[in-house]
Amino acid sequence: MSQKDELRIFSATSFMGHGVDKESLERAMDYDLDFVIAQGTTTDAGPYYLGAGKSVMAEEALRRDLELILTISKRNNVPFIISAGGSGSDSTTELVLELIEEICSQHDLELNIGVVWSEVDQEYLLEQLEKGVKAGRIVPHSVLDEYLTSGNVRQTTRIVAQVGPEVIMSLWERNPGLDGIICGRSLDVGLYAAMPLLHGFDRGLAMHFGKIMEDGALAATPGSGNDGLLGIIRKDHFDVKPTNPKRKCTPESVTGHAFYERSDPSKEANPGGDLDISTATYTQLDHETVRVQGAKWVPATEYTVKLEGVTQIGYRSICIAGVRDPLVLQNVDLILEECKQITLDYFAHLPQDDYSLNFKVYGKNAILGPYDPTPYVQGHEICVLIDVVANTQKLANSVCSFASSTISHHGFPGRLSTAGNIAIPFSPGRAVPIGEVYEFTIWHAWPLQDPHEPFRTTLWQVVGKGGQA
Numbered sequence: 001m002s003q004k005d006e007l008r009i010f011s012a013t014s015f016m017g018h019g020v021d022k023e024s025l026e027r028a029m030d031y032d033l034d035f036v037i038a039q040g041t042t043t044d045a046g047p048y049y050l051g052a053g054k055s056v057m058a059e060e061a062l063r064r065d066l067e068l069i070l071t072i073s074k075r076n077n078v079p080f081i082i083s084a085g086g087s088g089s090d091s092t093t094e095l096v097l098e099l100i101e102e103i104c105s106q107h108d109l110e111l112n113i114g115v116v117w118s119e120v121d122q123e124y125l126l127e128q129l130e131k132g133v134k135a136g137r138i139v140p141h142s143v144l145d146e147y148l149t150s151g152n153v154r155q156t157t158r159i160v161a162q163v164g165p166e167v168i169m170s171l172w173e174r175n176p177g178l179d180g181i182i183c184g185r186s187l188d189v190g191l192y193a194a195m196p197l198l199h200g201f202d203r204g205l206a207m208h209f210g211k212i213m214e215d216g217a218l219a220a221t222p223g224s225g226n227d228g229l230l231g232i233i234r235k236d237h238f239d240v241k242p243t244n245p246k247r248k249c250t251p252e253s254v255t256g257h258a259f260y261e262r263s264d265p266s267k268e269a270n271p272g273g274d275l276d277i278s279t280a281t282y283t284q285l286d287h288e289t290v291r292v293q294g295a296k297w298v299p300a301t302e303y304t305v306k307l308e309g310v311t312q313i314g315y316r317s318i319c320i321a322g323v324r325d326p327l328v329l330q331n332v333d334l335i336l337e338e339c340k341q342i343t344l345d346y347f348a349h350l351p352q353d354d355y356s357l358n359f360k361v362y363g364k365n366a367i368l369g370p371y372d373p374t375p376y377v378q379g380h381e382i383c384v385l386i387d388v389v390a391n392t393q394k395l396a397n398s399v400c401s402f403a404s405s406t407i408s409h410h411g412f413p414g415r416l417s418t419a420g421n422i423a424i425p426f427s428p429g430r431a432v433p434i435g436e437v438y439e440f441t442i443w444h445a446w447p448l449q450d451p452h453e454p455f456r457t458t459l460w461q462v463v464g465k466g467g468q469a
Helices: 022-033 048-052 059-075 092-105 124-132 151-155 166-174 188-199 203-212 250-258 325-345 391-411
Strands: 007-011 035-038 081-082 111-117 160-162 181-182 228-234 240-243 267-270 273-276 281-282 290-293 296-301 302-324 357-360 382-390 432-448 456-463
Touching: 007 188, 022 059, 022 228, 035 059, 035 166, 035 188, 048 160, 048 181, 048 302, 048 432, 081 188, 092 111, 092 166, 092 181, 092 250, 092 456, 111 166, 124 151, 151 302, 151 432, 151 456, 160 391, 166 181, 166 188, 188 203, 188 267, 188 357, 203 240, 203 250, 203 273, 203 290, 203 296, 250 290, 302 325, 302 391, 325 357, 325 382, 325 391, 357 391, 382 391
Parallel strands: 007 035, 035 081, 081 181, 111 181
Antiparallel strands: 007 228, 111 456, 160 302, 228 240, 240 290, 267 273, 273 296, 281 290, 302 382, 302 432, 357 382
């Protein structure tokens, strides 16, 4: 493959399903693009989507973004790299491929696509653990074992690994003529760094490029999650700017995104090393363009990918209720405390770990609880969220319904009425079944001798009018 001294890449959106701006994407095509790239996998939406194997974003929104990228890119002979579906499970990757097949049928497109699958086989992990592989947890949390165990793996509903740039690089290099690549769970930065790395660009520069480009116009001002960003990377720097004339990049907006989603503003851990941006510079070139250079790559002693796994812990039911009575507001803590005890007593015949009952009082430190820097000052109305997680949906419904009814009628000092402590805005409302509840039980760094090892790649040809070769 011939090497390039410059690559032009358009980041189409902050997340597949958040929205692609058609005009911005079409304007980007005037810049003789090498690739259109968009990321669309995450853990931001919580563990449910991985456990259930369902898409984070609505299918129609995901389909629209895919349709715009595929049709416009194909028309202009620009290849694409996309991760999509949310959790990165095989089922969500299959959903993306089904949507692509529909789009190709509708628009009579023929596409040759490379696919990276990121769901990890449990037997592979168990075999490696048996051989002595040690995978440490990425964050200290009571739910996570310090090191991954075979018990963790066996109890887990589904496990994915974040695909690094090397897998994408190899798939592209080995298969000339691809129209694009679809990935499951991916390192966002890696999607954008893969092609610069394949063309021999400095790893620190390429990974910093990926960091700025990963969320499209969020690195511009005014920032937007449903608009794009143009990036032009050269041997010792890269330039970024939006193609939407309503936006611009500034050193502040670009630097702000460089600090996004990291605990250390100068360093970010990645597979195989750390991106160090402590010496990076951000220079305004013109009204809309910022030049970035100076980041460094600090190699690690081993190459690791992030494993994400979830375990089902029960079923959830909720009740949402409003409170406006000033006397109830004054006594809400007492009411909830006593009603929780009444509920526990009522269901005392059940083992304690069969269910959990919790309250959140919105308007009264519901978000940060005791850590709120500005403690609650009583307002004139609040919302009480009753949250029950139990071994079965039936039990969750029962406990939630009993608790909400008890709160509604519970007496307190100075009470003037015999009912109506809470107002439930809809019916049925005393117990709304939410379904399965999952929690992350694997959040570990998995060491690899070969970055390709746990991932599968396939080739997929879609023929217009609904055919698949």
